[in-house]
Amino acid sequence: MKTLYATLGVFLALFAAASVAYPGFFSLRVALNLFTDNAFLGVAAIGLTFVILSGGIDLSIGAMIGCSGILCATLLEKLHWSAVPAVLAVLTFGFCIGAMHGALIAVFRLPPFLVTLAGLFVCRGIALSISREALQVSDPTFTRISEMSVRLGKLGTVTAPAAVFVFAVGIAAYVLKYSSFGRRVYALGGSENSSSLMGLTVTRTKFWIYVLSGVCSAVGGLVFLLYTASGNAVAGTGLELDAIAAVVIGGATLTGGYGSAVGTMLGVLTLGTIQTIITFDGRLSSWWTKIFVGSLFLAFVLARRIIHKEPEKSFSP
Amino acid sequence: MKREIPAIVWPLAALAALCVFNLAANPGFFHVTVMNGHLFGSLVDILNRAAPVLLLSCGMTLVIATGGIDLSVGAVMAVCGAVAACLIARPAGSPLAVFDIHGSALLACGAAVGVGMVLGLFNGLLVAKANVQPIVATLILMVAGRGIAQLLTSGQIVIFDHPQFNSIGAGFSLGLPNPIWIASISFLLAFVLVRATPFGVLVSACGDNPVAARYCGIDIVRIRTIVYVLSGLLAACAGIIATSDIKAADANNVGQYLELDAILAVAIGGGSLTGGRFSLFGSFVGAVLMQSLTTTLLARGTPPEVTLILKAVVVICVCILQSGALSVRLQKRDRQAAG
Numbered sequence: 001m002k003t004l005y006a007t008l009g010v011f012l013a014l015f016a017a018a019s020v021a022y023p024g025f026f027s028l029r030v031a032l033n034l035f036t037d038n039a040f041l042g043v044a045a046i047g048l049t050f051v052i053l054s055g056g057i058d059l060s061i062g063a064m065i066g067c068s069g070i071l072c073a074t075l076l077e078k079l080h081w082s083a084v085p086a087v088l089a090v091l092t093f094g095f096c097i098g099a100m101h102g103a104l105i106a107v108f109r110l111p112p113f114l115v116t117l118a119g120l121f122v123c124r125g126i127a128l129s130i131s132r133e134a135l136q137v138s139d140p141t142f143t144r145i146s147e148m149s150v151r152l153g154k155l156g157t158v159t160a161p162a163a164v165f166v167f168a169v170g171i172a173a174y175v176l177k178y179s180s181f182g183r184r185v186y187a188l189g190g191s192e193n194s195s196s197l198m199g200l201t202v203t204r205t206k207f208w209i210y211v212l213s214g215v216c217s218a219v220g221g222l223v224f225l226l227y228t229a230s231g232n233a234v235a236g237t238g239l240e241l242d243a244i245a246a247v248v249i250g251g252a253t254l255t256g257g258y259g260s261a262v263g264t265m266l267g268v269l270t271l272g273t274i275q276t277i278i279t280f281d282g283r284l285s286s287w288w289t290k291i292f293v294g295s296l297f298l299a300f301v302l303a304r305r306i307i308h309k310e311p312e313k314s315f316s317p
Numbered sequence: 318m319k320r321e322i323p324a325i326v327w328p329l330a331a332l333a334a335l336c337v338f339n340l341a342a343n344p345g346f347f348h349v350t351v352m353n354g355h356l357f358g359s360l361v362d363i364l365n366r367a368a369p370v371l372l373l374s375c376g377m378t379l380v381i382a383t384g385g386i387d388l389s390v391g392a393v394m395a396v397c398g399a400v401a402a403c404l405i406a407r408p409a410g411s412p413l414a415v416f417d418i419h420g421s422a423l424l425a426c427g428a429a430v431g432v433g434m435v436l437g438l439f440n441g442l443l444v445a446k447a448n449v450q451p452i453v454a455t456l457i458l459m460v461a462g463r464g465i466a467q468l469l470t471s472g473q474i475v476i477f478d479h480p481q482f483n484s485i486g487a488g489f490s491l492g493l494p495n496p497i498w499i500a501s502i503s504f505l506l507a508f509v510l511v512r513a514t515p516f517g518v519l520v521s522a523c524g525d526n527p528v529a530a531r532y533c534g535i536d537i538v539r540i541r542t543i544v545y546v547l548s549g550l551l552a553a554c555a556g557i558i559a560t561s562d563i564k565a566a567d568a569n570n571v572g573q574y575l576e577l578d579a580i581l582a583v584a585i586g587g588g589s590l591t592g593g594r595f596s597l598f599g600s601f602v603g604a605v606l607m608q609s610l611t612t613t614l615l616a617r618g619t620p621p622e623v624t625l626i627l628k629a630v631v632v633i634c635v636c637i638l639q640s641g642a643l644s645v646r647l648q649k650r651d652r653q654a655a656g
Contacts, residue, residue, distance in 0.1 A: 057452070110636050111590045113386075113452075117577050118629035125629070128622030241460050254450050287467035294461025301449050301457070 003251035003258070003304065007266045010249075010296075014273045022280045029156035030276060038272040039161035040065060040224035040236075042265060045243040046172045047216025049264045050209050052247050053176070054188040055256025056105065056112035058210065060097070061217045062239030063123035066232065068094060068221030070127050073135040073231025076142060083141035090218050097123065098214020102207035112210075120240070127233035134232040137225060146226040161223045165265075168216070172261035185209060189256025245297050246271055253304070270296070327638050328585045328602045331631065335609050342617065355489045359612065361497070367608035368496030369394070369555035369572070371601065373579035374586075375500075375507050376548030378600040381583050383541050384524040384592025385444055385451035387548045390579060392462025393436050394556035394572030397429040399469040401557055402566030404428055406477035413469055422481040430553045436462070437549020441542035459576070466568035475566040486562030496558045503551060508597050520544065524592025578607055581628075585635050606631075 019026035035042075044061045051058045068090045075086040097119060104115045137143070149157040176182035184205045187195040196202045225231055244254075250267030252259025274292050278284045339346040339359070349358035373390045380387045403413035404425040418424040436458060443454035488495045511517030522530040523537045530537050555575075560566050584590055585606060586599025610631060614624040 104633065104637075108637055110633070111584075114580070114584055114590065114636060115633070117580070118633050120577070121625045121629035125622045125624075125626035128625075129620065132622075241456060244456060245460065248453060254453055285467075285472055287464040287472060290464030291461050291468065294457050294464065297453075297460065298443075298457045301443075301453055302447060305447055305449060 002307070004260060004263050004266070006300075006303070007249060007251050007263055007270065010300075011266050011270045011273065014270060014277070018273065018277045018280065022277070025276075025280055027155070028152065032152075032156040032158060032162060034269050034272040034276065035162035035165055036159045036227070037275070038268050039159075039165040040220045040227060041239060041242055041246065041271070042165040042220075042268040043168045043223055044217045044220035044239070045246045045264050045268055046168045046261055047213035047220075048243050049172065049247050049250075049252065049259060049261055050176075050185055051112070051213045052189075052244070052252050052254060053185050053256055053259050054206065054209050055192065055254075056206070056209065057116065057244070057254065058101070058119075058213045058217075059113065059116040059240045060101070060119035060123055061213075061220070061243050062236035062241075063120045063127065064094065064097065064214065064217035065221040065224055065236035065239060066234055067123040067127035067130075068218040069225045069235055070130050070135065070231040070233045072222060072225055073137050074130050076137055076139040077135055083139055083145075087222060090222060091215060094214045094216075094218025094221075095211055096214075097218075098211035099207070101214065102210035105210060106203045106206035124233075131231075131233060134230050136230045142226070143229070146229060161227050164219070164223055168219070169261050169265045176261055181205065181208065186257060189258075191257075242271060242293070245293055249296065249300050323587075325587050325596065325599050325602065327635050328587070328599065328606050331585075331635060332602060332606045332609065335606070335613060339609075339613055351492070354492060355494075356492045359616070361494065363605065363609050363612050364497045364500075365494040366612065367605055368494075368500040369559050370575060370578045370582060370604045370608060371500040372503055372551045372555040372558070373548075373575060374582035374600045374604045375504050375597065376544075376551035377576075377579040378583050378586070378588055378595050378597055379507070379511075379520055379544040380451075380548050381580070381588055381590060382520045382524045382592055382595035383537075383544050384527065385541065385544070386455065386580070386590075387440065387545065387552075388452065388455040388576050389436070389440060389458035389462055390548060390552040390555075391572035391574065391576040392459050392466070393433055393549055393552040394559060394575065395466040395566075395568050396436065396462050396469070397433045397553040397556035398560030398571050399466040399475070399566045399568050400432050401425040401429040401482070402475040402477055402560055403469055405479050405482055406475050408471070408473065408475050410471035410473070411469060411475070412471075420479060422479060422485070425482060426485070426557055429557050430550060433549040433551075433553025433556070434546050435549070437546040437552075438542065440549065441545030444545060445538040445541035463568060466566075466571075470566055470568050472568075474568075477564060477566075482561050483564055484561075486558045486560070496562070499554060499558060503554065504597065504601055507547075511597065516540075521593055521595065524589075524595075526593075579604070581632050582607055585632060587639060 044065060048058055048061060071093060072086050072090045075081040075089060076083065101115050101119050104110050105112050145160050149159045151157050176185065184200050187200055188202060188205055192202060224235060246267035247259065247264050248254065249270055250259065250263030252263065271293060275289055278289050346359050349356055349360060377387055377390065400413065403411045404416060404418050405420060407414040440455050440458060443449045444451050485495055490498055511520065519535055519540050522535055523540050527537055556571065559571050582603035583600045586596055586603035588595040588600060607628065610628060611624055614627060
């Protein structure tokens with residue numbers, strides 16, 4: 001809980017500092033755009049939160065986003081599927097990739113890191129095999145959804161991607177807190193051995209965690225498609241790092257057991273604020289984003305080290 | 318108890334199968350010709366292209382053996398390549414343009430290697446002193462490193478033409494391409510380091526059981542720091558080779574995904590990803606296997622995207638065979654029978 005306040009504090013401080021420094025920054029529009037612009041990252045990071053809470057890692061997220069985006073665009077534009085079956089097909093694809101990760105990790109006990117790395121290669125490979133060129137989406141249903149929005153007077157609009165993001169955070173927060181699956185995820189991250197001795201279904205839980213992450217990144221890809229209205233096989237390169245950074249800034253530890261969905265959302269918004277500040281400033285080049293994100297990441301990790309000392313656990317990788 | 322098959326057998330078998338396949342498909346595969354006193358042929362080409370991954374996987378083997386991981390090697394390659402290129406070309410807008418090294422390739426390489434070691438030291442101190450998980454600690458530099466490289470090159474691709482520096486990546490010595498020499502000598506030195514000195518045992522001890530290692534009086538902080546510095550040093554060498562090979566520093570793309578190749582090479586080579594057990598020879602075979610697979614597929618006209626998928630499939634297959642998934646399942650059945 002303490003780390004959640006720390007994340008909230010950093011986010012608010014960044015936002016406040018930017019509001020003072022740049023005129024026009026402090027507005028509902030900028031705040032709502034944070035949700036819209038980072039929705040795809042946010043949804044994928046929510047799936048990753050479950051994985052990281054359980055003590056695993058999923059490196060295939062960026063590749064999944066690129067792959068599901070181009071897959072959906074191709075189904076809609078080249079094969080002329082209608083929107084609903086295309087979306088269902090993409091979700092099934094995410095499910096299958098996630099199930100493959102889950103099976104290899106939970107049943108064959110391969111390291112999550114290695115399996116999802118292979119998944120990254122597979123997804124990028126599939127995406128590039130589908131189409132090397134970016135594909136614009138002009139399907140009427142899809143366009144209608146992407147233009148759907150709720151205007152909040154003159155202050156700003158809530159767009160479909162933003163709604164999906166908030167919805168995902170809500171569901172994830174509920175599942176993590178009140179469902180038996182969510183509690184098992186925390187237990188697994190706390191100690192796999194203890195969970196197993198308690199009689200929890202470790203293998204099954206692990207499997208479904210990776211399936212969930214696969215589906216979430218597929219949804220992230222769809223949101224990205226809504227947001228940019230075009231599928232691109234190389235979209236989301238390096239996004240897995242942003243997602244991991246968001247989850248860690250949101251208060252999770254990579255050894256598992258600590259973290260929350262709301263924290264992840266705040267982490268994503270913090271990264272989004274940095275991006276927005278750099279856009280607002282106009283003088284800073286885009287690479288400063290990476291350097292800032294890296295520094296913030298470092299600050300968080302070191303601060304956590306100073307606050308909680310975990311000498312026993314820190315020995316394991 | 319059945320005697321276990323050594324882990325190194327599987328990658329070697331895969332490599333042999335690949336060679337046989339290549340020989341069947343292309344009888345000239347093992348053909349090595351001498352032109353202008355230089356050796357040419359598919360085998361030389363594979364080793365030459367494998368050089369950066371070989372260097373990275375050498376450092377990665379030691380890092381993984383201490384129970385760590387170094388995700389930042391690709392980014393360190395980009396930074397070091399950018400340092401060397403900017404010192405030589407001195408492009409306008411680069412913060413490094415103020416330094417005049419009078420076009421000395423030696424100084425440029427020295428500076429790049431120095432920067433690589435400093436970045437490695439940063440990782441090492443975070444992991445060993447501050448007790449940050451290795452994945453997190455090196456992720457910081459993986460994210461920030463590319464930004465730093467772009468900062469150094471001011472976002473441009475720095476092009477240069479410097480005969481002495483070009484020859485590092487594209488030149489020949491004693492008939493063989495220079496990258497092969499650099500990679501093999503590094504591997505040899507690393508091999509001597511882990512076999513002829515206690516360093517190898519200390520590294521294994523750190524990875525196997527750090528608590529026990531500390532009670533034995535091993536300075537695990539120092540050992541852990543050293544392996545990350547070594548990894549940074551080798552990544553710097555790989556960055557110099559990659560940069561001088563294409564005569565340009567491309568901060569965005571140099572070494573992209575190469576950290577993954579290096580980790581996969583270690584995993585294929587039988588190194589335990591949780592630390593303790595490691596084999597430099599295994600990693601060598603793993604890296605060569607990865608590159609042979611890539612070259613074979615490309616030579617047969619397979620699109621690069623399919624190569625990515627096949628690489629992943631091969632890695633997973635080798636790992637399933639090595640992990641003894643079958644024996645795990647058998648054990649499970651035994652446990653159920655007993656319980």
